[in-house]
Structure formats: structure tokens, C-alpha cells
Amino acid sequence: MDKISQELQLLGFNQYQAKAYVSLVHLGTSSAYQISKHSGIPRSRIYEVLEGLEKKGIVVKEDVNGAAQFSPLPVDVFLESIKKQWDVTFSSIKNELKRFEKQEIKADKRVITIKGEENILSFCRILIRRAKHRIILSIWDFMYEQLVDDLREKQQTCSLKGIVFQVENPLKDLVVHRKTDYVEQIGNKKWFIISVDGKEMIYGHPVEQNGNAFYTDDDVHVSLLENYIWHDVLVNRLVQENKENLQPWISAERENFFKMPR
Template identity: 75%
Template sequence: MNDISEALQLLGFNQYQSKTYLALVYLGTSSAYQVSKQSGVPRSRIYEVLEGLEQKGVVIKEEVNGTVQYSPLPVDVFLESIKQQWEETYSSVKKELKRFEKQDLKADPRVTTIKGGENILSFCRTLLRRAKHRIIVSIWDAMYEHLADDLRMKQENCSLKGIVFQVENPLPDLVVHRQTDYIDNIGENKWFIISIDGREMIYGHPVERNGNAFYTDDVVHVSLLENYIWHDVLVNRLVEQSRENLQNWISSERKKFFKL
């Protein structure tokens, strides 16, 4: 009951209103006293709450045999009403935000922090949807699985290039990074990079970390990280083509370079 009450609050009802409507759905037509007892809303507040819900059209008030009774708006009608209100609000907000966006002067290049796994994933999908020409990625297996369908869909009309880590059977033109001790022991540091049309990108923690990612339209960031990905792709291709065992040498040189 608590979960559905909290969900109703996300739709614009306060705690007492949510509990009152849920109690009425459970009880059916009832007196204010019965609703108060079932919902846990104090009797000193229940009439005020019921009146507020009546004004919203969610509760129906009627007098039966000299007693005031309250009934909930039927659930199907309630849900359809909420859905319609949400769609109207969404359309209005979208229209106004787009209008403001067009009027806004072009801001200086920026880096914006996106917090939380779900927000990061939504941001990635939004960027992928607006890609027109080219997508470049560096991405690990778990994050790849989240975005595989989105990447596959965009591959029909966009060039998709880059490198993937610990991914089996990736989409064409994505290079699988060779297996190394460094890759095997990377731990949770499975950062990702997604660059769109050479003009904007998102990079940072994967969804599983529930940490931060960073969006930027700064050309310096975009160029540096795209070249970082190309360097990774190039080294993997060179190692594959070489007849010598370069991997041990690369591992040794990496340790020397990053040694404190």
C-alpha cells in the first residue's frame, strides 16, 4: 500500500490525499469516519482532505438516508483522467521548452554532470536518437547490453565506430579489445564514452555504478576523447597484425609510464 501511495504522490497528490483515495477504492462508498480509520488520516483532517479530492473530481460526495457518504472515482476513469492530464502537461511543457531553447543564445561550450544510473542511461539514449552522421563509442559489456538495441537501430542510418570491452559478437565495425591483464583487473573502472557527430558526447561511470557521467559540447573534449578511442582501436589492430608478441612489451611500458 505504501508503494502505490508514494506513486500517487508523484502524480500530484499529497500524502493524505493518496491514502484517502486508496482507502475509498478499497472500501467503496463509505463515511468520513470509515475512510479516516482505514487510511490513517486523522479525523481532524479527513473532511478537509475529502473536500479537496472532491474539488479535483476524484471523490464523489452524496447524501444517503441523511448520511454523507463518499465514493471514489472508478479506477479506470481515474487512470484515464490522470493519463490525459499528464499527456496535456507533457505536450505543453515540451512545446514551451523547445520554444525557449530556440530563443536561447548559443551558450559557451560546457561540461554538465549527470547523476544516477537511470539519468545517465536516458541521456545516452537521447543523444543516440539525435545522431545524424556518426557515432563513436568506447564501452564495456554491461553498458553495451543496455544500449545495444539503440545502437543497432541507429546503425541503419549512421556510421558506428569504436571499441568494446568483453563483448561477444558486437555490431559490425566495433573492435573488440584484446584480452590483457590490465583489462581483466580493471575492477569497477569500466568508463564509457559515446560521441555524437563529432560535436557532443557523454562519458563517465556506467549505469551499474550509479555514479556520475559528464555531457559536453566542447570541441576540445570531443576531439581528445575521439582520438583516445581511435588510438585504442589502432593499437588493437597493430597487435593483431604483428607477428611479434607485443602485448608483454605494451604491458611493461604502461606500468613504467604510470608508475608513481
Template identity: 55%
Template sequence: MQDIIKKMQSLGFNQYEAKAYLALVRIGSASAYQVSKDSGIPRARIYEILNGLEQQGIVLKEEINDAAQYSPLPVDVFLESMQVNWRTNFESISESLKDLEKTELTPDNRVATLKGAEHILSYCRTLLKKAEKKIVISIWGDMYEELLSDLQKATKLCALKGIVFEVEQPLAGLDYHRTTSYTKNIGHQKWFILSIDGKEMIYGPSITERETAFYTDDPVHIYLLENYIWHDILVNRLVKNQDAIVEKWIATEREQFFSL
């Protein structure tokens, strides 16, 4: 029950309004006293709450033998009404926000922090929809799976380039990074990079490890990280068909470079 109340609150109802409507759904037509008793809403507040819901059209009121009886808007009608209201509000706020965005001055190139797995994924999907010419990525299996359907749609309109880790049969245009001692022991450092048209980029650790990423439209950041991806691809291609001696040499050189 608490879960339903919280979800109704996310639709704009307060806790008492949600409890009153749910009580009426459960018991049908009832007096204010019965609603108060069933829902736990204080009697001093129940008439205020029910009258407010009546004003919204969520509760129906009728006088029977000089006593007020309340009944809920049928659930199917309630849900349809909520859906229509949500769609109307969404379309209205979308237009208003887009108009506002057009009138605002374009900010200087920046690096912004993104928080929350869903926000990060939504931002990535938004960038993929905006891509017009080229998408460049470096990505591990978990993030790749999250964005696969969006990548597939985007590649119908523009080129896809980059490198993937722990992904079998990646999309055309993507190199598969060979398995090495470094990739096997990388632990929590499975970063991703997503760049579109050389103009905007999101990068950060896997969202399963840390729900933080970074957005930038700074050309220097984008240039450096796209070149990082190309360097990774180039080394991977050069080494892929070489023997274990070369792989061991690279591992040794890397360890020496990053040692204290």
C-alpha cells in the same frame, strides 16, 4: 500499501489524499467518519481532504438521509484520467520547454556533470537519437547491453565506429578489444565514451560502479577523446595478430610510463 501511497504522491496527490482514495477503493461507499477511521486521517482534516478530492472529480459525494456518503471514482476510470492528464501535461510542457530552449542564448562550450544511472542512460539515448552522420564509442559490456537497441536504431541512419570490451559479436563498425592482463585487471575503471557527429559527447565510468558521467560539447574534449579511441583501435589492430612477446612488451612499457 506505503508503496502505492508513494506512487500516488508522485502523480501529484498529497499523503492524505492518497490514503483517502485508497480507503474508499478498499471499502466502497462510506461516510467521512469511516474513511477517517480506515485511513488514519485525523477527523479534523477528513472533510477538507474529501471535499478537495471531490473538487478534482476523484471522489463522488451524495446525500443519503441528510448524511454525506463518499465513493471513489472507479479504478479503471481513475487510471485512464491520470493517463490522459499526464499525456496532456507532458505534451504541453514539452512544447513550452522546446520553445524556451530556442529563445535562450546558446551557452559557451562546457563540461557538465550528470548524476544518476537513469539520467545518464536517458542522456545517452537522447544523443543517439540526435546523431545524423557518425557515432563514435568506446564501451564495455554492461553499458553496451544497456544501449544496444538504441545503437541498432541509430546505425540505420548513420555510421557507427569505435571499440568494445567484453562484448561478443559487436555491431558492424566496432572493433573488439583483445583480452589482455590490463583489461582483465582493470577493476572499476570501465569507462565509456559516446560521441555524436563530433559535436556532443558523454563519458564516464560504468553506471554500475559510479552513477556519475560528464557531458561536453567542447570541441577540444571531443577531439582528444575521439583520438584516444582511434589510438586504442589502431594499437589493438596492430597487436591483435602478433605474438605474446609484443603483448608483454606493451604491458611493460605501460607499467613503466604510469609508475611513480
């Protein structure tokens, strides 16, 4: 009962109101004393709580043989009422925020930190959905699986290009990065990049690493990282054409390039 009471509080009920309604659903028509005993609401507060619910139309009060009895609004009716209220509130908030957003003075180019798995995935999906012309990406298997449905749907109207790591049978026009010792041993450096229309992008740690991601509409960031992806795609294509000679040379050159001087 505690869990459902806590969740009802997310819909705008206070703690006692949530407990009282849940108890009434469980008990059926009851007296204030019975509701107080079942819910743990102090007897000194129970009438005040029930009166508040009665005003909301969620509890019905009846006089039965001179004694007050309380009944809950049927669950289906209650849920439908809450859903309708939520939809109206959501629509109102959405419209107002969009109106403010349009009036907002365009800020300087920026980089914003995004934290949390759900926030990062939601931001990725929003960017993918608002792409008009093209999406360029570099992404590893776990993040790819989280976003593949959104990418597949958007590919019907947008160009989708880029490179994927450790992904089998990716969407059309995505290049699978070749298997190398570096890729197999990369550990927690599985960064992702999603760039939209050459104007904005999100990049950073994949969600399974619980790190941060970053959103930017800065031209320099977008250009640099899109070109980084293109060079990765290009090298993979060159190696595919001449794998026997190029791969050992690339591995040696990379090691030498990033080696720290002693």
C-alpha cells in the same frame, strides 16, 4: 496502502487526499466516519479532504436516508483521467521547454557533471538518438548491454565505430579489444566514451560503479577522446596482424611509460 498513497502524491494529490481515495476504493461507498477510521485521517479534517476530492471529480457525494455517503470514481475511469491529464501536462511542458531552449543564447563550450545511474543512461540514450551522421565509442560490457538496443536501432541510419571490451559478438564495425593482462586486471577503471557527430560526447565512470559521467560540447575534449579511441582501435588492428611480436613489446613499453620515478 501507504505505498500506493505515496505514489498518488507524485500525481499531485496531498497526503490526506491520496489516503482518502485509496480507502474509498478499498471500502466502496462509505461514510466520512468509516473513511476517517480506515485511512487514519483525523475526523476534524475528513470532510474538508472529501470536499476537495469531490471538487476534483474523484469522489461522488450522495445523500442516503439523510446521511452523506461517498463513493470513489471507478478505478479505470480515474486512471484514464489521470493519464489524459498527465499527457496534456507533459506535452505542454515539453513544448514550452523546447521553445525556451531554441531562444537560449548559445553558451560557451562547457563540461557538465552527470550523477546517478538512470540520469547517465538517459543522457547516453538521448545522445545516441540525436546522432545524425556518426557515433564513436569506447565501452565495456555492462554499459554496452544497457545501450545495445539503442545503438542497434541507430546503426540503421548512422555510422557506428569504436572499440568494446569483454563483449562477445558486438555490432558490426565495433572492434573487440584484445585480451591482455592489463584489461583483465583493470579493476574499476572501465571508463566509457560516447561521441556524437564530432560535436558532443559523454564520458566517465560506467553506471555500475556509481561514479560521475561528464557531458561536453568542447571541441578539444571531443577531438582528444575521439583520437584516443582511434589509436586504441589502430593498436588492436596492428597487434592482430602481428600478435606474436607486438603484444609483449606493447606491454613492456606501457609499463615503462607509466612507471613513477623513485
